[in-house]
Amino acid sequence: MNRNVVIQKLKTKAERKIVISDIHGNLDLYQALLHKIDYKPGIDCLILLGDLVEKGKRNLDTLHYIMHQVQTEDVHCIMGNCDFIAKNVLYSYRLDFLKHVLGFRTASLIHEMAKSLNIEINENSNMSQICQILRKHYLDELCFLNDLPHVLEDDAHIYVHAGIESNENYGTDFKHVMTHAFFLESNQVFKKNIIVGHMPVTEYCSHIASFDPIYDVKHNIYSIDGGNMVKFGGQLNALIFEKNIVKVERCDFLKERKVIQNVDYHTQIPFFITFNHGNIQILERNSIQSKVYCPYNNRTFWVENEFVTNDMKAYDYTNYEIPLKKGDTVKEVFAYQDKVQIKKNGILGWTYRSNLE
Template identity: 30%
Template structure:
């Protein structure tokens, strides 16, 4: 068992602690969120893992964080998507084939590094030579990632990317700290606040889809991954702790969805059905314009889904998280627009996804 690396820290009183996780290479969202919460050198920033992968700018985001760490008070723990240096150390044929398949299927930090060096990623490339070049050219980046702890421990808080098995932090297994799905739904509690990311919060409520920060005061457990990049309705969340020892938590968020203002008010629907990963295989019953009536394969739930949210893969049809819930909206509310259809718009307000059937007025970038 590879044990987790634990870093102990003492936070000074009177400073805000801002916690962000699962940036996933979305530099613009990260910068916008820091600006929105008024981040300054008077604050402490904790990045709770997964700075890298899935998004458009992993390398630039990593370098931005590294520069912040030189000028500000920044702590970061390792996430499963940051644990990449082992890929460069393994030089057997199968490891090379797996890495190449990974690079051919998505934009990764490896692809971005190759682009910076002028290396063309193709099925014919010499993977062993590429690994040697990346190790040499980006030693500062790899060293930074390699030195990250798996757990950050203070008097009142435990920060870990995915989860821990107990508060005996010296006996934790590294892999379970960086990858521990459905952790918030487990029957586990703590004497100090345990703050995790890794698993999008929208997956925990089976009736509604809500990307908000989850705070369980009884168990002293907080989950903050808003699904940035990985969900169509996702967002980047920040947990705001007023000062060390405080339990007066607040949170804020940003996303890169179009913004609009609701003209008319509407009330919430009494019932809600949602389709979530991993039960998101659907059968299309019929199509009408830009909507598809679909039946979820396992539950049999039927609902109209924007056709733009359907993806066919390996002979099956999948949808991203979607719902038939009608949001409560007041006139003048600002919403994030996930999908517009001829019958209404799928929108998000305060992290909660639902339908709005009134008029939306677009907010221009300069407004």
């Protein structure tokens, strides 16, 4: 298998470029976002930063929809690490690992393909035989994902799923550009704007968590993955370039709740616990809360037990009580005890149930 990084020049005459990342088989949300931003097929240029499939409920439908867009519109895709699953099937590559992944990832393109052929994939499956059958019936789909470039580039931007190594060397192996961890924390200053997905932007938050795209002006990096299909409060983001203006739009299907009374700002030191740095040590525990210590944040705090996982994490917990005004509309993320974790304008926090209609 050729593991070189495939780079293509982005050729478009469109005045508006729209970048979306990490659709993850969530076709309904993808279509809703396109409608919200008034996407004009054939007029706008649409750039999809990979992870088109996996984790959502409509992976095969999403793939067919995007394949049609690429064939008929000014739509360009790059490969994400989740799209790599097509290579596993196409080349019968690392089949034991593929079976392992499919064992815990029930929402998968490969499961959907197999189900359409009345094939069940389980621990006793002959993956070599199954891959042969899938290649026979879904060769076009597998080849579409397999043939995606890893990097797109124009005069001002570099579009890549996770990150590049440097200005001079984008990566010596395609794994580098698809799985580069914490790229926003790079010390390099890039000559062009680098636009990436892959890592949910909340993973860069330590105080107040926001799901909106982040722009690091010092290093010229846009990170736009809103955590769709990965985070309870996740959203699908669109980064829009039009002339000299950059805009952001977001879309999610979270339930809307109306605020029925004012909630004033309380003096506090907010903090947020991420997934990657969410390891905790339990110091005390009762039926409602646990007193925990988080080494990464160097904090000891009480947290509701609903946030304490079996693998000793407390990720996506925030102590930030969002100020609210009567009549505001917020999104419900997670209800627990007498509180509700909510999202307001892309920002995560909490409020008491009694404050909501």
